[in-house]
Amino acid sequence: MPLTVLDPNNPEQEFPALTKALSVPDGLLAIGGCLSIHRLLKAYRHGVFPWFNPDDPILWWSPDPRLVLFPHKLIISRSLKKTLRKAVVSVTFDQTFDEVINACAEPRKQSTGTWITSEMNRAYRELHRLGIAHSVETWCDGKLVGGLYGVGIGQVFFGESMFHTQTDASKIAFARLVAQLQAWNYQLIDCQVHTNHLISLGAEEIKRDLFKRLLDQYCDGYVSSHAWQNE
Numbered sequence: 001m002p003l004t005v006l007d008p009n010n011p012e013q014e015f016p017a018l019t020k021a022l023s024v025p026d027g028l029l030a031i032g033g034c035l036s037i038h039r040l041l042k043a044y045r046h047g048v049f050p051w052f053n054p055d056d057p058i059l060w061w062s063p064d065p066r067l068v069l070f071p072h073k074l075i076i077s078r079s080l081k082k083t084l085r086k087a088v089v090s091v092t093f094d095q096t097f098d099e100v101i102n103a104c105a106e107p108r109k110q111s112t113g114t115w116i117t118s119e120m121n122r123a124y125r126e127l128h129r130l131g132i133a134h135s136v137e138t139w140c141d142g143k144l145v146g147g148l149y150g151v152g153i154g155q156v157f158f159g160e161s162m163f164h165t166q167t168d169a170s171k172i173a174f175a176r177l178v179a180q181l182q183a184w185n186y187q188l189i190d191c192q193v194h195t196n197h198l199i200s201l202g203a204e205e206i207k208r209d210l211f212k213r214l215l216d217q218y219c220d221g222y223v224s225s226h227a228w229q230n231e
Contacts, residue, residue: 018062037123065207091172146165146170152186
């Protein structure tokens with residue numbers, strides 16, 4: 001079955017039904033389009049996210065199963081609890097979004113490239129400027145040592161990427177984020193695809209159709225519009 005090609009000049013164009021996604025590669029649903037605010041918000045609400053290499057066209061994905069975390073199911077290991085009690089690092093919200101996304105875009109040890117292209121970087125900075133994308137920062141001695149960023153829509157937080165240069169720094173950022181999201185009445189955190197790192201923190205895989213039903217239920221849910229600003 002041929003992939004749907006999205007018109008880059010028509011962000012109103014609908015995504016195909018999630019059942020049209022390929023099984024190999026898992027979840028590839030559409031190609032092309034743009035990274036406008038309207039297109040990205042439509043994608044997240046539909047259960048779709050962009051992921052592509054610098055030389056690729058924009059690729060849109062909706063894998064099955066989907067990795068999610070229900071905030072009340074967060075698992076904090078004994079060692080992480082000990083680290084949190086030591087309070088050797090501090091955590092902030094939305095203080096240095098640009099630094100966080102740039103750090104997330106740095107090539108990892110096992111690769112030389114990055115999927116956070118300059119086009120992606122610009123798009124998510126604009127989402128942040130509009131109060132839709134958010135960052136969490138972990139600091140030690142005044143230096144940024146870890147963090148993550150994602151998109152908040154209604155009562156759903158869509159995690160995008162995390163980084164660390166100090167042991168447990170990204171786990172600390174994530175644990176603090178989840179606790180805060182629970183306090184703000186968020187109901188779901190999208191973790192996209194399976195990683196042992198997130199499974200260890202309580203994430204679980206659910207069927208794609210259940211994920212879509214949860215989005216339909218929670219993306220229009222209420223959280224305080226000032227929640228992030230107050231942190």
